[in-house]
Amino acid sequence: MSKSMNKCYLCGKEFDDKDVKKHDEHIIQQSIGGNLTVNDILCSSCGSKLGNEVDVPFVKIFEDIATRLDIKQDRKGNNQSTKSVKGKMGNIDVVWKDFKVSPVKPFHLYTIDKRFVIIYANEQTAESYKSKKVKKEINENLLNQIFIKSKKLKWLNEVKILTLKDFQYQFSEFCRKPEVIICDDIDGLVKFPFNMDNKAFKKGLAKIAIGFASSFGVEREDIPLVLNIDKNTNEAKIHDKILAIPFYPLGVIDELIEVQKNEFEHYPFHNLILFTIDYDPKVSKGKKVLICYIELFSTFEWYVILNEEYYGDSIYEFYAQQILKKDDYKVEFGRRYYKERNIWLNSLGITEEYINKKIKNQKSKMLSKLKWSQKSSIPLITQQADIFLNLMCCFGIEHEIIQEETIKQKYKFDFEGYIQNTVSGINNQVLIFKDKEKFSHINNDITKFLNNKDIVATYNNVLSSFEEHQNLRKNFFLFYSLDEEENEIFLINSFRVFYYKEGKLKNYYSELLDNFQLFQNDGSLKDYNHKKMYMLEKHIFQENIKQKIKK
Structure with missing residues (x-):
């Protein structure tokens, strides 16, 4: 981090290594895979306090997602007990554990032709359920049906509708017991609930934003929209009401990124961006808006407004990290x-x-x-x-x-390089899309891209007219400039901050703030969030399949 605070942002006391000891703080909560730590923004006492008051209810929101992604909460330890996650398959309660989904209570179903009976249960209870419940039921049903059917078959034979051979065949078929199949994994048929505690969620976002801003030397007095400082005691607390705005892709580049983000490298990841937006310099006298963009699991994307009257230096700082567990290795010290x-x-x-x-x-x-x-x-x-x-x-x-x-x-990964490669890749996609017939049979990746209905629909929309072409071109130019020797250089500072629309440069903060109610009322924000959750759920399902294959 760039600057040392040397005091706790919550109690305001300076660290002295005795009464006010430094606390190793995870900016993004460790329980959801956060790796970024700093030790000069909170004291031990305040760190513990916020851990209980803010972190515990916040991470509970993501507990099911973190468990199913197999996030290793403590990178140092290898002896974690396996957690389980509850879900639903219709009206049936199920549980996820060890990459398998099984019902809480065993149940069984017959196939339409009655040739098979499938037991849905985990390995521990399946055999017991089979012998105590299913086999007994099969035998009882068979005895009852034999008595009824045998009379009917005998009559059909007597009136010469069935030959003796047919009679013997049908009777033997009917007396055949159904084959028992055990299914200990019903993943893919299950819906896992996502319960959002709005107050806990926004407070958790605020804590992340405060921590990230503090790690770059932003003073506690400069984030009044998230931190309330008592003038008498100098102690602070996180506001109960946070000005947090959900992200929605208004810019064409963002729209093209989000519709296929799960196809890109590093998905899913956590991302933080601390930035300022300058007011009109002619009238503002240096006044800016200080904002922290927070993206968790490449799915939950929010802007937390820290200060709408910030007079510090302009900022654009970022951090990104992968979430999926990597194979840890031992460092050799020779x-x-x-x-x-x-x-x-x-x-x-x-x-x-x-x-x-x-x-x-x-x-x-x-x-x-x-x-x-x-x-x-x-x-x-x-x-x-x-x-x-x-x-x-x-x-x-x-x-x-x-x-x-x-x-x-x-x-951790090179976020600037990731955005540069992504923007460059979208530019290539535009060229391919413009000449689909020429590129459609070159390789599987291009075929897959052109067969993705959501991506094709988005490209059809953004390339629907000359004006849209020009709009796309202007948005690409936001990311590139020329140095003194006229070499092209990549600029990340516009990402999630600015975009072009209808020939005008716009910023996300103002546009989302002004149009939030509209996006809520017309359902576009809800639809976008559902698509993002579906994308994450699909990825988790695919990752679970990989783990099952490994086992």
Whole structure:
């Protein structure tokens, strides 16, 4: 992060490493896969307080999604117990666990021709249910039906409608028991509920936005729309009512990205953008709007307004990370590490101060667990123990920090490069779409692109007229400029901030604020959010299939 705050944004007290200790804060909550941590924006007391008051109800909203995506909440630990998620298949309660979906209570169904009976249950209960319930039912049904059918078949034979051979065949067919099939996975037929607690959700977004802004040195006094500071005590609290605006793709580039985002690399991911929008410089005297764009799981996209009268420097800072679990690996510490220690630490952004703090904390924990005998020579033992503990802590903690930060780097990705490749890819798609016949049989990727009904419908809309062509061209130009030597350079600063419409440059903040009610009333916002959830659900289902194949 760029600037050190040196004080807690909630209580306003300066860190002193005694009464006001620094807290390792996850900007995006760790329970939903967040990796970005800072240790100079909250004290331990306030960090714990916000964890209980804000984080717990916030992450509960995403608990089912995080579990089904197999998000590893603690990258250091490998002994997590497997969680389960409840869902519905019609009126039947089901549970997701270990990438399989099974009913809470076993049930069975017969096929139309009665040749098979399918038991839906998990492995633990299926066999018991089969012997106690299904087999018993099959035998009872068979005895009852044999008595009835045998009379009918005998009569048909006696009146010469059936030959003896036909009679024997039909009777043997009827006496055949249905084959029992056990199905311990009904994924794909199930709907998982998503319960939104609006107040908890917006408070959680506000905490993310405050943390991200604070990590770049934005003062607590400069985010009044999310943080209320008591003038008497100097203590702050997160507002109950947050000005948060849901994202909706008004710009053509954003529209083309969102309709196929699940086809792009890194999906699903978390993304944060802290930026300012300048008012008219002729009249504003430096006044700006300070905003944090938050995107979780590539699905929940919101703008949190921090300050509508911000006079600080212009900002455009971003962070992005993948969510899907990667195979963690063990860092090997050989002689080379100790020769190149500073290079390792600098490349991972680890400071000596951070290492020493961790060592001090670990040492305190270990000392508190030691019980000294009253008859012992306390000064001598304390001195020996101190040397021993220092060696243990220095050796273990530093390696643990290196391991943890190395794993974090695996999840982080070059967001600017991602947007550049995405915008460039859309430009190529436009060329392909304009000449579909020529490109349609070149390779499977192009065929897949041209067969996607949603993408084709979107391209038909954005290329429907000369004016729309010009609009698309202007939106592409937002991302490119020329340097002094007239070489083309990519500019990310317009992403999620500006777009062109009807020949005019517009900003998302003003347009979404002005048109929010319209988008709600006509159903377009609801429809967009449903499509995003469907996209995520489809991806989770596909990822679960991959895990099943691995097993």
